[in-house]
Amino acid sequence: MKYQNLFEPIKIGNLEIKNRYAMAPMGPLGLGDCEGGWNDRGIDYYTRRAKGGIGLIITGVTFSDTEVEKPSFPNTPNSTYNPVQFVRTSREMTERVHAYGAKIFLQMSGGFGRVTIPTNLGEFPPVSASAVPHRWLDKTCRPLTVEEIHGIVKSFGKGAYNAKRAGFDGIEIHAVHEGYLIDQFAISFFNQRTDEYGGSLENRLRFAKEIREEIARTCGPDFPVALRFSLKSMIKDFREGALPGEEFEEKGRDIEEGIEAAKLLEKFGYDALDVDAGTYDAWWWNHPPMYMEKAPYKEFARITKEHVNIPVIMAGRVDNPDTATECLENDICDMISLGRPTLADPDIVNKIRLNQLSRIRPCISCQEGCMGRIQTYSLINCAVNPQTGKERLTEYKPITRRKKVLVVGGGVAGCEAARVLAERGHEPVVYEAKSQLGGNLIPGGAPKFKEDDLALAKWYEDELTRLNVEVHLNTKADKDTIMSSGYDAVIVATGSRPKMFKLGDDEKVYSAEQVLLGQKDVGEKTVIVGGGLVGCELALDLVQKGKKVTIVEALDKIMAVNGPLCSANKEMLERLIDYNDVDVCCNAKVTNYQDGKLKAKLSDGEKTFEADSVVLCVGYSSEDTLYNEVKNEVEEVYLLGDARQVSNIMYAIWDAFEVANHI
Template sequence: MNKEYQVLFEPVKIGGVELKNRFCLAPMGPLGLSDTEGGFNQRGIDYYVERAKGGTGLILTGVTFSDCEVEKQSMPNCPNSTYNPVHFVRTGREMTERIHAYGSKIFLQMSAGFGRVTIPTNLGEFPPVAPSPIQHRWLNKTCRPLEVKEIKSIVKSFGDGAFNAKRAGFDGVQIHAVHEGYLLDQFAISMFNQRTDEYGGSLENRLRFAREIVEEIKSRCGENFPVSMRFSLKSMIKDWREGALPGEKFDEKGRDIEEGLEAAKLLVQYGYDALDVDVGTYDAWWWNHPPMYQKKGLYMPYAKLVKKAVNVPVSCAGRMDDPDMALEAIKEGVCDIISLGRPLLADPCYVNKLRANKVDEIRPCISCQEGCMGRIQEYSAINCAVNPQAARERFTAYNPVVKPKKVLIVGGGVAGCEAARVLALRGHMPEVFEQTDKLGGNLIPGGAPDFKEDDRKLAEWYRNQLKLLNVPVNFLRKVTKKFVLSSDYDAVIVATGSTPKVFSLGDDAHVYTAADVLNGEKDPGESTVVIGGGLVGCETALWLARQGKKVKIVEALDKLLAVNAPLCHANREMLERLIPYNNIETITSAKVTGYGGGKLSVVLSGETKELECDSVILSVGYKPENSLYRQLEFDVSEIYLLGDAKNVANIMYAIWDAFEVANNI
């Protein structure tokens, strides 16, 4: 280990519970990890144990429920510690015993509910509850205010659930949450809480719900049973359903820093043993679920303020995957514990690899949120785009090889690299042929913007992995049908990627593809028009605008980001707001007809408009390059088509499909 990093491996205590190091699995929604009785299913047990096996000091389960009366959850959704207590204790005990074998501790995160932010796809009976009759976050509906007897019922359920958690071997609990605008936070924020009873008005009254919860748990489980709180210092709300962007000046409508610090002090006074700090709400949820457009370590300034205000341990998450940043945070008194959420989805062995001085072997999270938040919101399942085994550990274990095969892999993009990696790990003999001079495929142009640095890191990780696994890689080699048929490979994988769609506009000397510009092969000049408002077009436009260039986007459909696979809403909503914030003009429902003399002709509502620009950038999608596969498909007995060559999609499906095929050859 780099001796400097030893600070990150010093023990720290939450209450009377000692953690072996400063790393924590940040709580993430455990959708897909519960069974119909509210216990942990085998997927969930394997998932959490894998992160303990990887060296993480503290495991936080992510949201679970204890209330079965007020805000009823469909089952299976998330675990529930009171739904079937005997079953919960049985499955929980199996999990905690295995986690403790690795010297890790585990806290059960317990939720008071979602209230106005309940995701519509997970919504049971309507209307959902809230402190007051306020607007739902997603639907144009009004929430029903909680009755005092319902609050008391939820508080009691926390005591019951925490008692069951303690019996199941959990070392403590974390309360979800005076954070992100969940139900408990809705009570704490005056914008949402318009009550006039003992649960509304003053800050102390608005925190009464949270106070009664910790007092109930301590009365049932003892003063030495740790209770931490997930806590957002500042809300970042401009208005209902409108969040602020980084650096934007605005009037805070939610909780401001001054009130946040006062709330932090009160929560500790009430008995909370630790604070897990971030900022944001669902009205500005690109803060709580930061996309790649947010800087790394974005919560550090806020965690440091809380750390100075309280005398209990403070955790800090938020793109903290850089070990040097984590080290700085601990040494500079920003926080006591480093929380890693998505980085531990991407690589459950992050902590052990850091301890073993194998930093370059840590698989990077690319903050795409396709496999985690995207799949949670769309399919109620937590996974990871770059790690197909996340939350599927048992079902995607590497299959043993009976007879090693020589496998030809044509294409060194994401799909080709993942296939080679998995085949080599299993004991096969893959060999990669790449027609360019480097591995990475579309990660290379895709990683050009500064906010996509982790795309570049993922490409570098694959290069390093293939080197460590002694996979032969042949560069500047275009594979032909003749070569394949004259070779003695047992199987062939064609992962030849895709090519940008192009069309003539007249003066094509100044019409470039997005890849041309992103790779630095073409200079777009000081003013440019991007044709195509999909993800690549918008990110290219944003990157150029931040360089001071004048950029417009022309889109044929009636809105931006209309044709992409479902994006995590946090990523989509932040990017949609960043476009106008960076003075990028957008023209939708428009048709481009030609370019010449430095002017692009655009037909809008039947009228032709001319846009002056130094260049035009085409970002209208990609088409599969599968010609080699078509030449070989009836001449090679075992042949597979992967990645964009099969179907132009996203990084996640390129990796997942490659893993699935390579793990079963």
């Protein structure tokens, strides 16, 4: 076996785990029921990942306290609110997970405190270790009383006892990590208390210590308890985080204190540390977007492992098994934690075991289906895998009659539709006007930080080959193609075209696609018109290539209309734009470009920008001409992707799955 060391067993405490892969904890929003248990979606979701080969599943965050941050159901499970319901539904889940040889830990949180996302947990007053500013709201948090701390600690003991009864193999405490409530006690920047829970590092970690002691009291000393741990906070100030490579004064936990904290946590009896870095004030560290390098926690995990004698688990974009195996060989960590890659492909571990790497559907780190939806809609899903969190609802529908289906367009919508049709037993035929499949994934994946977009396009190409789908490249389908070939159904996924308008010297006015594909050279100095996601990512790509870039945006801020974008992605990109000296001019409408000068109208007059070129990133228009030609002449015809409504990769894939699964 090529990746032998990833499939050797390991022990956390006395518990043996069959391989070195854990499913990282991700908020189980939408997976709980109205009584604090798990709903069928949650049970199916975790069982599906166990079937896919994961050695250890760590559930997303759950709660045990019911007094301080009162539960709001259905949202996330609570192990003490209704113990009978929690145990009953959890028992069903753990029994199914165990059938596949996987182990499962319940992740339990002390609460959110100052980082509560308002849409998720209702209208209770925000709390913290001290009176500090809330992360999202214009409010000051109320300090917890000692009695409230004791109550939360007691709830951990009761909740862990219920989890043990329900068949969970251990607990992961959430956390001295990411700036959640227990971490707010651990970090002196947030903790100005003068009682036994403030002051020295050991006092600030007393909350975590008492939780471990209480679980040992209720569940016995041999019941494994891990802890999610951020070695370094990356805080420049309240709501201000540091970028990779940036020099700054750490206001949170620095590495030196992180090492001491790790030693104390081991001394307190924790059986493993699940390591990352960051806080909500530097959220892109804890939820790394595509702008963050792969495996960004390697150094933090290595430092932690050097100073403790308990297993170190490492998360953070470690989807490449070559990187994972090197991390084990070089004593960087003991286990690899996969989060979003298990959303994109629940079979990723089995495919690694069988060395079927080309069959792994890649996570593109967009966070639109997972964290973006968690923040906005309290749902966990996946942009590239429509079945995530909806496993039972989206099972492939059996077919009663095999149909020949014409798919016009080989972008993500067309590819997904063809893939699903073929999986179900239909006969799709794809016509693509360009020389390769992938549509907007190809220019979108041109920047170095968007490599996974190209990987997704390659995955679709490989999957359609594996499924023996007939594909015609460099072939533009027209009305005659549709009407003369005896198809039972037609899917039109002809995409979109960039919006362009005349500015004067239009020979030097380009689209983002032309620039990204290397068809046009912007020169040394360019202006990007439009500060949406496409414009900002293009600006970052160009400035990293040494170009001088200005963004001109008609609205009052950049990325004002994209969404639901995860705050980690949006805020990191905003800061990268500033950090890389991209000039931004908002509330400006361009009027004319002539002789290397672009003019724009502002509220207080006119501004001129020197530019070798202008790149228009002002949106796209649906290309639905073919559909309109045939929509009243074909019995079963569907319009998908940008051709139906210009949107993002997620909705193109999801809509295609929905339609193709019901033909």
